[in-house]
Amino acid sequence: MISITDKSKCCGCAACAQKCPKQCISMEYDAEGCEYPVVNADQCIDCGLCEKACPVLNVDKDEPKSQRAFLVQHNDQKVLAESTSGGAFTALAQAVIANGGIVFGAGYLRGEQLVRAEGAPGRLKVGHFSVESVDELWRFRNSKYVQSVVGPAYPEVKQQLKTGREVLFIGTPCQCEGLLRFLGGKPANLRVADFVCRANPARAVFARQVEWLDAKVGVKGETVLFRDKSRFGYRYSNMCELEGETLYGERLYSEGVETDPYLRAFFADLSDRPICYECPFKKRYRVTDLTCWDFFDVYRLSKE
Template identity: 50%
Template sequence: MISIKNKEDCCGCSACVQACPKKCIEMIEDNEGFLYPQVGASLCIDCGVCEKVCPIKNQKIEQSFKQTAYVVQNKDLSVLRESTSGGAFSAIACWVLKQGGVVFGAGYDDNLNVLHQYVEDERSLFKFRNSKYVQSKIGTSFLQTKEFLQKGRMVLFSGTSCQIEGLLSYLRKPYENLWTVDVVCHACPSPLMFRKYKEWLNLKCADEIRNIAFRDKHYGYKYSTMSVFRKEKDYHEGIDTDPYLRAFFRHLSIRPSCFNCAFKKIYRPTDFTIWDCFDVENFCKEMDNDRGVTKVLCHSSRAQSLILNLRDYLSICEVSPEKIIEGEKELVKPVAPCDERTQFFKDLNEMPVEECFEKYFPLTMRHRIEKQVRIWTNRLGIYKFAKNVFKKINGNREVKR
């Protein structure tokens, strides 16, 4: 039976839980807010299924194959505005919905907790747009996917690569009616950290939170902004000044498995891998408008045909696979561990949230100036040049994109 001795060896995909024939595995939250499987040993029949479906225990050797690559931008300006980068996901999802399919992705529940869910109509797709920088709870979505597939419905499943490899491992056989899209994933922050962040926001202002966009384009695409939408006054802070984003990019709040990610690779078992294109000037001048562009790597010929069918939705520019992955660390290399992480989680549990955030993310005049400098250098298109200057001011204390 499954037993987690080292937390780096479990990405929390829940494949084991959903595959157990005795339903005797539960996902239990640890003191950092991450879910891990726990077996009710009295019911276990020692069948070994949980171990067989675990994507970390059954890693496949990476093998090269022919790929195609594109940079794309959604033609619908409101979809593009809501999307993290170029709205590639929405275009693929719209196509699947038009075929009568079902789309799975990460969205909020009524209390702004992030979980995997499905939609069956285009109007509901907004739920999945925009990256939620918090680990999404998979729940029973693999089971639901299998049910739809067995009934012959087309399914698009989107998520991080560990979630999709978990799904494929859980399904244990290929389905022609399944499409998968994985987002390149820096790492996944803790749901506990997100709850504490919402607590902190509520202490700052009692006004009800209506929505949170982790990658809002309030200051343009290139300046990653956390936007909190309230009834009265919205909040827009970036990676220099927002405590949640600062914790994420300092690697304080992320899941242990992300430090040893088994799913970072070029040749993936998904149909599409999508990620940010911050260097569109190297690929397509017409898309260089600070509205967002997505890089798309197609791992199958059917994925290539599908993308080329999306010209009604997307501006598309074909590029070489070698060029699109050049220098993309997040695609292939796990993030570096952070020495302060254990103490941070201890403090997060024990200290009042305002004190804890003040200790780790003090907001000084320097941070506010950095924010303005980064916004303006991005707008003027001289950010890369200025980045070296930032590095000198910051040292390497906070890893920023």
């Protein structure tokens, strides 16, 4: 049975818990707000499926395969402004939805969706869920520098795949490898996209940041943008808190990488989930169809 004795050996993807035929594995949050599997040994039948589903115990080999690179910028200026980088993820998602497909990504959980992250600390929670309409894709836009709760997303992906629909799953490298371990392979109608992932800050740190922001601005904002391009564009990262649930509310707070304590901790590698410090998924050749990242070198290229 799965047993976490070293926290740096678990990414919290919950593939083990979702795979368990006896449903005797629960994901429990520690003081840092990171989830780890806990097995009810009385109910465990020792089938070993949890260990087989674990992406950390079965890391895919970093073996060379042919790769192509694209420089992508979305041609809708609104999408581009809301996205962390060039909006490639939205373009992919739009293509899948246009084919009648469904997209799983990470966004702020709202209303009834909050049960997906029950037990996670803080009042603003990021989790994985699905979207079927292009008008709803803004909920995924912008990178959230806090770990997303995968929750029941893997079995939901599986259910959608069974209907024959095209499914796109977007997540961290560990979440994507976890999905493929959970599924036991990559079905033809599944598209998987990850990104170059600096790290996943622990949720308790984000929860404290939001508490601090609440006290500082005297209002409870509903959205935090970790890179707000509306102020300085792509060249300079600043974090902001917005009034409402959309990406357009009034900016209640806005500080840059040197002055915001959360961004400073993130970029100084002080606040991450333990496994992120020795990420086994940081590979050149990945299980995903596509890996996105910030092409900061773009300014070195000619506009033509």
